[in-house]
Amino acid sequence: MHYARNASSLEGSATLMYTAKAAAMKAAGADIVSLTAGQPDFPTPQAAIKAAEKAMAEGKTLYTPSMGIAELRQAVADRWSAVHYQDYKIENAMVSNGAKHSIANMLEAVVSPGDKVLLPKPYWVSYPQMVKRLGGVPVYPETGGMLITGDDIRLAAASGARGMIFNSPCNPSGLVNTREMIEDIAAAVRETGIWVISDDIYEDLYYGSGRVPHILEADPGLKDQVALITGVSKTYAMTGWRIGFAIANPDWIRIAGRIQAHTTSNPCSISQYAALAVVTGHAEEERVQMYKAFERRRDLICGLLDEVPGLAFDRPEGAFYVYPKILSEREINTEKFCVSLLEKGGLGTIPGSAFGNEGYIRLSFAVSDDDIAEAVKRLNSFLERGDFK
Numbered sequence: 001m002h003y004a005r006n007a008s009s010l011e012g013s014a015t016l017m018y019t020a021k022a023a024a025m026k027a028a029g030a031d032i033v034s035l036t037a038g039q040p041d042f043p044t045p046q047a048a049i050k051a052a053e054k055a056m057a058e059g060k061t062l063y064t065p066s067m068g069i070a071e072l073r074q075a076v077a078d079r080w081s082a083v084h085y086q087d088y089k090i091e092n093a094m095v096s097n098g099a100k101h102s103i104a105n106m107l108e109a110v111v112s113p114g115d116k117v118l119l120p121k122p123y124w125v126s127y128p129q130m131v132k133r134l135g136g137v138p139v140y141p142e143t144g145g146m147l148i149t150g151d152d153i154r155l156a157a158a159s160g161a162r163g164m165i166f167n168s169p170c171n172p173s174g175l176v177n178t179r180e181m182i183e184d185i186a187a188a189v190r191e192t193g194i195w196v197i198s199d200d201i202y203e204d205l206y207y208g209s210g211r212v213p214h215i216l217e218a219d220p221g222l223k224d225q226v227a228l229i230t231g232v233s234k235t236y237a238m239t240g241w242r243i244g245f246a247i248a249n250p251d252w253i254r255i256a257g258r259i260q261a262h263t264t265s266n267p268c269s270i271s272q273y274a275a276l277a278v279v280t281g282h283a284e285e286e287r288v289q290m291y292k293a294f295e296r297r298r299d300l301i302c303g304l305l306d307e308v309p310g311l312a313f314d315r316p317e318g319a320f321y322v323y324p325k326i327l328s329e330r331e332i333n334t335e336k337f338c339v340s341l342l343e344k345g346g347l348g349t350i351p352g353s354a355f356g357n358e359g360y361i362r363l364s365f366a367v368s369d370d371d372i373a374e375a376v377k378r379l380n381s382f383l384e385r386g387d388f389k
Ligand SMILES: Cc1ncc(COP(=O)(O)O)c(C=O)c1O
Pocket: 038, 097, 098, 099, 100, 101, 124, 167, 170, 171, 199, 201, 231, 232, 233, 234, 239, 242, 243, 244
């Protein structure tokens, strides 16, 4: 059997694989603490559940327009107009099956075979695979930091890159580009004319003051070049409902909409009504409670990790991940490290190799305080034993 070249070279999702492995060991009775998950550990707000029940009772269970129900597209346009001081209209907004799907659609609309696309490094696992699936060529920052800079964009554009995916707060590091960096990035985007997919899925989990620094805040005039990706998964603990949003210029949305129409039709009708309830502000109390819990846990895990010798990390300013480097004289294969930490140390984590960095591990703090404390204890004794070296 001959499989398609682009498809058969795709790699699986390491985060899903390690999360599943830790869960399977736990289900089989092993004593495992898992910091693998990339999702809130809170229930979905009641407003979303009630809206979904109502939608089902009212028979809103058939196909919807492929780009999403008009009420939700309009609500998305209104909400993110307010966030970014823009005047987005319904034709600027599209609803898809999770932010991952929004990114895939928007990429497919702009990447032709051979096109170079600048990605962050460390990157969210799916970015390079999504680009390669389309025959595109991922290129990476050359200045060597953990976050993309304006000069990375200038260098990439000079070598032919047509666009970039940007992600701040970043998965896996939780790091955030400062306002100063963002201003230089916006200047570089304007100078080079590249398109940007700004993956803002963690925008509401920012622990600094005010809104997270954003390219459109630095230069609102870039709105036709910049597609915003966001959704309800992380902000409202709705990962399983599979609703994500793309907000961009109407042509980009129209082309991405045709791709969606010919691949998945519409996102789940019931989930769209659930998302409408939270996007229009009916779950703000729960949102703030979850946000505060994540901020407190960030402080807790960073305080505990500070006491662990053999690790170095930058304090995350957003999302729910810490990304420590394992300090060692010898080079560490972090995949082996994470398998051994899981099997011998009873702690599930994700190796940095999944995000393009050897030597790091990703810890999710979307777990209880007790699990955080126990996890850091296990990590500390595993490092002390040193049997991974
Ligand atoms: C950086 C980043 N972008 C996008 C997504 C996808 O979100 P969704 O679950 O809405 O598809 C995730 C989920 O882990 C993520 O971490």
